[in-house]
Amino acid sequence: MTTTPASTPVEVDGAHPVRSVFRLLGRYRSRVIPSVLIFPIKDSPQWLMPVVTASVIDLVVSGGPLNQLAFWAAVAFVALAQNYPTHVLWTRLFMGAVRQSGADLRNALAARLQSLSIGFHTSVSSSILQTKVVRDVENIELMLQQVTHAVLAQAMVITGALVVTAITMPYFLPVYALTIPIAVLMRSLLAARSRRRNEAFRQDVEIFASRVGEMATLMPITRAHGLEETAQARVAEGAEGVRTSGYELDMLNGRFQSLSWVVLQLLSVGCLVTAAWVAITDPGTITAGQVVQLSAYFGLITGGITQVLMLWPIASKGIESVRSVAEVLAEPDLEENEGKAVVTTVTGDLRFERVVFRYPDARHPALDGIDLEVAAGETVAFVGPSGSGKSTLLNLALGFIRPTGGRMLLDGVDAATLDLRTYRRQVSVVPQESVLFEGSIRDNITYGLGDVSDEQVRKALDDANAAEIIDALPDGWDTVAGQRGARLSGGQRQRIAIARALVRNPRVLLLDEATSALDPESEALVRDALARLMRERTTLVVAHRLSTIRGADRIVVLERGKIVEIGRHDDLIARGGRYASLERAQQVPE
Template sequence: MENEKKKLSAYYKPYKGLFLADMMFAMIGAAITLVIPLMVRYITGTVVLLPIEEASSTIIRLGIFMVLLVIVEGYCNYFIGYYGHVMGAKIEHDMRNEIFGHYQKLSFAFFDNQKVGHLLSRITSDLFDITELLHHGPEDVVISAIKLLGAFIILLVINAKLAFVAIGFVVIMLLYAVAMNGRMRGAFRENRARIADINSQIEDSLSGIRVVKSFSNEKTEMDKFEEGNSRFVDSKKKSYRYMGTYNSGMGVFSTLITVGSLLMGAWLMMKGELSAADLVTFLLYINNFTEPVKKLVNFTEQFQNGYSGYERFVEIMNIAPDIKDKEDAKSLDRVQGEIQFEDVSFHYSENKENVLSHVNLDVKPGEYVALVGSSGAGKTTLCSLIPRFYDVTGGAVRLDGIDIRDVKLKDLRRQIGIVQQDVYLFAGTILENIRYGKPEATDEEVVNAAMAANAHEFIMSLPEGYNTDIGQRGVKLSGGQKQRLSIARVFLKNPPVLIFDEATSALDNESEKIVQHSLELLAKDRTTFVIAHRLSTIRNAERILVLTEDGIAEEGTHESLLAQGGIYAGLYNMQF
């Protein structure tokens, strides 16, 4: 925990000047609140006893000085309210960049087990609470310490007996705060988990809104949301019960300090040990005594919120990417495209049963290889090992004879183009989506890629051509159009190795023919892996591999495999 605190404090480093200025103005503002009651004591206890003319001029001078102090205090509060929050926003920006950058480094294995809503919650509401703590926390503690210590010293000078009555109540208040601290922390942590569940539910429901409406399941979604929302209310109730007990207890102690001081002061006045001016001053300082304690109460609440958020932030940041560059990873420029699987085995981290076992495969540069087999045979998994979306658990995958684990990830993935069945297009224009394949590409290169993918004609028929906004995930386009854009993206990337993951299986016959033609153009002179659902699309493949749970069961051309009368022939006859 100590180490985490050091890490948290490191976020102030780039804004050290702003932080120190914030602390300085907080201290000046706190000091002014201590000075004004002393001036009131001087006026009520000394000035009013002077001759009227002298008293009048002194009061005017002191009044002007007090107004100036109030103006300075006002500016101090403005500075810490504005610049302090700006510092907090900048720290939030840095932390958000850090966690988003970390998300980008994590592998598919991490995202397979996470809900987007939970990840979103850590990058939005959690970070806001952390930076509120980083901004307000130190300044609240400094202001409270100055006011508490300063007020106590001044009250001690005025009357020691009265001062110890007040400090006695303050000590009890702080002990009470510490006792409630642990309970509140657990409750706030539970609140965070519940709001993350709600975010996840909203993201899931709104992303699938077309499915929801097509099944008329709005009520089902509402019921699911209501269940999560109710759990959130229950967790809030628990935290509010602790907060209610906490705040009411603190309120009682604050009032008791005033009552106790007033009764003790009255008794001391009767004994002649305290003047009326001193009692008035003392009661003015009681506010300076109790207000910082209340600030500390707010700080503890803020601390629970912010620190539980920071724990969740650290939890994610401590997840080391399981797929990353070796320290001595090699750079890789253009490659020939030879792919070798040497005794490759693989299983997912949460399941020790092998998806692939002792697979050996040698694919020459420019070769067109089709993978077929029943669902769950490991076709997609086999192809996912080539760009290192997952790492082999046994054996090695080689690109041009080099173990892909020895190559820089960015260089490796730059050599591989993937066209999937489920096309993901980003919200934005067609131009932006195609250019995603090569961010530095010129408009002319984008148009050429679209032409090669048979997409130019339909793009030009749209109202704004390449500048047409396609909506979230490309909802304004047909399946065939989306697929052609994804192919154009890969044409633009121009990689030597291609993976087609059932790229046409979701399309109608007409769209399939157009897309299939685009895929064949793209595959020309490139090493190509095709995961095929429709066997009609791979009849012309130079090499067809039949995958089963035991590995590569059959290998050959379409005609030779049919002649064998084995697994492939059975799959083909089932389809035709």
């Protein structure tokens, strides 16, 4: 059975996690409210069976009549039999709402992550974000599944016990009243310490996840330099942090669970002894069946409260996960696009006017007073030492970051007034190392485009010098590329990435060291494919290898965030300036 997601946006407040949980479930009140109304019927055996047991015992003591025995047997049968269909219905309604709420949270996190700035994503480990989307939402679902059922069941038992006892033996009500303040007191004693321990455990898990992700990413470097023990020690340090904080949390929960069980069981024994004492010392005040009924009720109440308290660690973990999810959903570092003008067509004119960009907490700007105009269809290359601002300039051209000073114009319009997501639909990027996802090669090429004809895909492959790759594979372009394109070589991945760019027919093209990691043969094929890709498109190229950009219309030399030279290759060489010195440094002596 499918559920249509609620139209209201997901709101999670880390300062008020419990309120956020109720708000989350409130999105599906048409399912939650009926499930809560069904619960008293479903769980009626919990409070009704002690009444049946007490009545049967009194019938045995008094010797009949048998027709009353049949009546109570029928009551017990109906009460127990109805539990199956009502429990299935309750599960369908309530757990349907819980699972849909979990899906809503995951979708909201994915949408938020797509809206957050590139600066945020470069500063936060992807493994930590994955933990929030997978583990934390699972913790919230588990909390709603287990704690809600226990709380509702206990509420039904307490209500039934109080009502029946008030009718039959009202003078025993004060004994029941002892359990609630004791449970509240014990929970309040645990709350603050439990929150601190759960927060510490969650943070240690995130650190560990980050280190595992780093280990996987750095595996080739680690193995190449024989640093296996170093990498293992770094992960082991994170695992030790998880073990220590998890053990401290387990010890806290263990002490609390044992203490709560002992206290509540002592109360249960006290109730039984008190009822028996009254029955013995004042015969006729209370029957043997009522002694059993009181003991059963008190046992159910104390057992139920014990169960709820035992589930407190799960509730604490779920509440901490709500706070964790809220960290992402409330993160203010957004790429500001909402409500801005939609870009429908792109010519490819780019202009930087006195552009300044400074990263947070940086002592010096990454770009300082950049004045540059790129005409539609022009190829402009950016060179310079590491840290000169090349990649920052590309990120500005993509709209990943916005100038902290000056402005950037796209086709004569201030980029600050545009929804840059719509602009980027007509932009393609070929990075130094192209990443393919786990799917067919065709799916990787047409990613996000919907219906693309086989003819378009084939032409893109031909122009990217990638047709031979496809023809050599047993399943052609239906071959699964493997995770991150692991089944293809670096040169093959680059040519598939170029085919992906070609099939989009972009107006603006950004090449970021697109050939620097390739062998000479692969580089020749990729450069030939790039030449076709760059035709009649505005192209910005970042390159360390100056031999790859000699044909650019203009070469911009950057140093410490400033433009120090602009010109064609031959002119800059003849000028004998900074570009010429970079060229000489790259020449291999005979």
